[in-house]
Amino acid sequence: MTLEELRKQIDVLDQQLVELLSERARAAQMIGHLKAATQLPVYEPAREKVIYANVRSHNKGPLPDIELTHIYERIIDVMRALQRDELASERNAQGRHGDQPGTEQALETPETGKKQ
Numbered sequence: 282m283t284l285e286e287l288r289k290q291i292d293v294l295d296q297q298l299v300e301l302l303s304e305r306a307r308a309a310q311m312i313g314h315l316k317a318a319t320q321l322p323v324y325e326p327a328r329e330k331v332i333y334a335n336v337r338s339h340n341k342g343p344l345p346d347i348e349l350t351h352i353y354e355r356i357i358d359v360m361r362a363l364q365r366d367e368l369a370s371e372r373n374a375q376g377r378h379g380d381q382p383g384t385e386q387a388l389e390t391p392e393t394g395k396k397q
Contacts, residue, residue, distance in 0.1 A: 305356070305360065306359075309361075309364055313363065313366075323365050
């Protein structure tokens with residue numbers, strides 16, 4: 282294949298990745314809603330370990346497992362931030378619908394890990 286053909290192939294693959302990441306993000310948002318309803322924490326280290334193990338078990342290369350894990354660590358960080366945003370939005374909406382002010386729990390910001 283030529284350089285131009287390979288670049289076109291990468292462009293198509295990138296579009297597919299964007300679609301899949303968006304689909305994954307929508308699933309993460311729904312999980313955020315369920316976690317809010319059941320008062321589960323956003324951060325679940327045991328679940329993340331399962332995800333990494335699943336990813337590594339399906340890896341056929343050429344990416345080394347460790348590099349693929351690094352990519353997934355970042356994906357999960359972004360998805361976790363999305364869930365936190367969902368939880369914050371739901372708590373804010375509950376506050377506007379008659380909950381007493383000041384009862385919202387502090388959330389960690391994804392960038393700093395500090396409570397707001």
